[in-house]
Amino acid sequence: MNIQTHEHDVIVIGAGGAGLRAAIEASAGGVSVGLVCKSLLGKAHTVMAEGGIAAALANVDERDNWKVHFADTMRGGQYVNNWRMAQIHAQEAPARVRELEAWGAVFDRTPDGRILQRNFGGHRYPRLAHVGDRTGLEMIRTLQDHGIHQGMAVYMECTIISLLKDGERVVGALGYYRENGRFVVFHAKAVVLATGGVGKAYKITSNSWEYTGDGHALAYHAGAELQDMEFVQFHPTGMVWPPSVRGILVTEGVRGEGGILVNSEGRRFMFDDIPENYRNQTAKDEEEGFRYCLGDKNANRPPELLTRDHVARCIRREVKEGRGSPHGGVFLDVSWMTKPGAFNNFKDPEFVRARIKDPVEHIKKKLPSMYHQFKELGGLDITKEPMEVGPTTHYIMGGIRVDAETQMSRVPGLFACGECACGINGANRLGGNSLSDLLVFGKRAGEFAAKYAKERSAGRINPQQVEQEMRSALAFLDSPLGQENPFQVQYDLQNVMQDLVGIVRTEGEMVKALERIEELKERAKRASAPGNREYNPGWHTCLDLRNLLTVSEAITRAAIERRESRGAQFREDYPEKKAEFGNRNTIISKGPNGEMQFRWEPIPEMPAELKRIIEEMK
């Protein structure tokens, strides 16, 4: 084979939070590590995370501990989570956060000098360690600057197009450098996937271009199973205006700091619909909700901080029933607190005034990125006017099915962690659990991949497989001009998924979506990219399309089978939650003839101890 080959014990694909953490841990395990990223190092989607890292440090509220965090995660996930992963996550997250501080992360502080924690949707106590509203950037920079001194090799702007196998085992990966289009083989004993999500399958998304479901598709084709793919989280608050920024995230922190959701009639509609299992954790009135945001431990959270799936659906209902804002969203308002006499109706306005001396400065200090984002992209001052927001595709709870302890998939040597893996979040992820998930399971994936690699000798790469994959990738360049435009195919796919497999789903629409996806698959095969292999976005899109189509189909098939509404999945034709679906996960895998197969997998019985915790916390 006349292509560049790199030998490593462990190769990590993806250099966001999970990938970096995995690479650091694998390096610490004393093996040779290669880290492959699709963009430049430090640009991964993790930088977009704003709110914080959920970990029961109990720095702000001493009642917090891993059990409460575990119960919150399970409740948020509607109990279809992998309970073992939820448990590990809640138990190990505090140590992972402290470790970041030891590596140079600079979190906001409590008055007694410890890591400050903030409130977030679905978390009973203030739990999110944060840095203003740019926690993800802090995390990735800390891991990056720590990681580059741990001896790993970093391959930037390199896209993996296929996993290479030796029998059952994964033994490497084939990719190409975006810069010059040259192919490269990574020969490794273990492969860790940390490629993030699938948001680019949708039109309105907070995700960056990289989120094309690469890891999901690579694992699927390599024989791993995809679990719970129907659970796609729509973040309730994305920007809706102007059109070019539609979908960009407006952090939940806005609501955590007292932002309220209002419809066109000026009504705070979230008070109208509070689910039963959250009723005794939700504020009775506006004053109590705001006191919660200001740190009153005796107050309950405002309804705006209910779980994301619920808030997103409420917003969609308001818009659908004609009470939306001019550009098809609702109003998210923090400027109310800057109006004169804003706290006059409160029973105890002094409580608020003692904590907020100058509301305008308060907003700017607590939400600096949001202030600038709206100022620069929306031409709007959030301290003076309400924002317009609407749901945006944000996260996929589903992903590669892995072992809770080791993060290995059913394919030997193939590990996955972070968003592309599945388990901890169940039917709906709580804000802040993603960053802690990256750290906790990134570490575990790295640790066990290194262990796996140490116990084995290198496998053999099959040159024919490499040859075939290269040929199919180059076919898009060689095909004659004037065929399908890959950007157009991607655009059409995004419309199909947005319209037919969006927040509210029905069987009929999704069956139609499957037909459309089949057509798009055919068109994608004919997609062609003019130009050469050097940094050619058209060609890159042709290759990404294959992954997007695979995950879109998986999402749709799983969503059709789950004939109930649970968490992020809302079926208009089955609007109720059903007990029979509460103890199983959807599984998608590749059949012997290349067709997509579906099956149900029962959730193992939870140990009595964990059951007791959940009962206690109800």
Add this chain to the structure above:
Amino acid sequence: MGKVTFRIWRGDKSGGSFNDYQAEVSEGMVVLDAVHQIQATQAPDLACRWNCKAGKCGSCSAEVNGKPRLMCMTRMDTLPHDQPVLIQPMKAFPIIRDLVTDVSWNYRVNKKIPPFKPRPPDAPDGTWRMGQEEVDRIQEFRKCIECFLCQNVCHVLRDHRRFGQTDTDGNLTSGKGPSEAELFGGPRFMIRVASLEMHPLDTVNRLPLLQKELNIGLCNITKCCTEVCPEHIHITDNGIIPLKERVVDEFYDPLMWAARKVGEALGIRRRKSLPIVKP
């Protein structure tokens, strides 16, 4: 708002040309939207780096009408529409293709900086204590999104090519006598060193590195880095100048030198940070 002409550089290191494209401009649109529109409809192989399109990742750096900017944060309504919008790649770095440049030099410089090394933990549970006051100062530096616009605009790199002689690819070397070959770390890495040097927990002294390897003395504080920073970091006033003052303490100020000598003679150990009184 109608059609606007975009004059975009197309080419690679062997040469190229400016091509004109028309794009439909609508309300709230940014330059990157126009580039995407052109890519999707007219030039699928137009190379351009981007990720988040929200000013958070720092990938889409380029020069718009001659000014170094993030394309995703440059609104079309801030540019005149009656003449072509000129889009060039960053000048300081070697061109890969079209608007994409080779910024790998920055990653090599970053690696020269010794990592954070904290003092022993303050509390038995292995954690540290810091006040928000000192955290505020370094958090400003840690806002950096590594767009490298400051590196691009800094004339020491842009015009005087002080990339040092550390590379092997031959592209980013300056080679005019010994003093001309001095490497300059650039504003980005001054800020990075500042975030470490002013960290209350850190125990490493990076002033010799700053003085001898990153050559902070080459900075003549003309503040273009601050002008272009999309994160509005006060790179010069809060980062580079305070570091220059620390370098003066360490290497030039005779009074400081004498104070150190007296301190050493009296057995007073130099502390980078105050000890913590256990609560």
Add this chain to the structure above:
Amino acid sequence: MSTVATPFPQPGFGATSRRDAWWLEPLVTFVVFTGFVIYGNLAVFWPQIFGHPYFEIRQNAEGRIDWEHGEAVAPYLAPFYSPLIYDAHSHHAWVQAEKPSWWPGWMPFSSAMLILIFPLGFRFTCYYYRKAYYRAFWADPPACAVGEPRTGFRGENHWPLLIQNIHRYFLYAAIVFIFFLTWDAISAFRWPVVENGKRVGWTFGVGLGTLLLCVNVVLISLYTFGCHSFRHLVGGRLNCFSCPVNGMYKPTTNYKVWTWVSRLNEHHQLWAWCSMLWIGFTDFYIRMCAMGVWSDPHVTF
């Protein structure tokens, strides 16, 4: 369009793709700074050019301007001559002599020559002024993303610009000068009572010059105490800004002072310009009054 090797204009002075008036700021800086340097030289060589130094208003018994035989009728001292170390007559002078005995006879003398190096040195090594004159005078660079006339560059890494590192010593001198200027401003309320061309006592009074000198002290102080070196010395050099009191972290005094200085420092450029223009005008005003061109409105009690 034809193929070109790079997408940028040919390197050279002023080469840029910028379309805005990038040249305006350096041009204004160039003109104003040059004007100030010219005026500074005029002030220093005032005795040689205009016959007498004219740093205070002296009148004879007839109430006419008379440098040689007159008496100071106003308490002003032109700030470019402050502190006045040598003068044969002035009550502002520390030494009642025309010039130092060691001064070489062939060299022209003016009192300003002894002291002006300090405020000038302070401004010359000031981090703001460095930015301004490197851009406007050296064109290194003339403006951001604009080409330069020279290819060589030594930065501040080598002699002679290595000298910029002594900025803090000029700061020490500048702080001492604030005391002199403050003394001058206070003294400007203590008016001489002059009868028949002889001073017979003192009285309280206020003139336009008094106000100019007072504002001058304020502006110079805002500029001096916003100095980057000062900011470093009062707290910037420390890494710890807070200390635990009963387990809660409280800001230190260093931090509070550093915060105040930082606030001034944010507008260092503004104060640099205001104080420069103001001191220049104040000096000019007093000289014009001293030469009888203008007359100073004042009241005495």
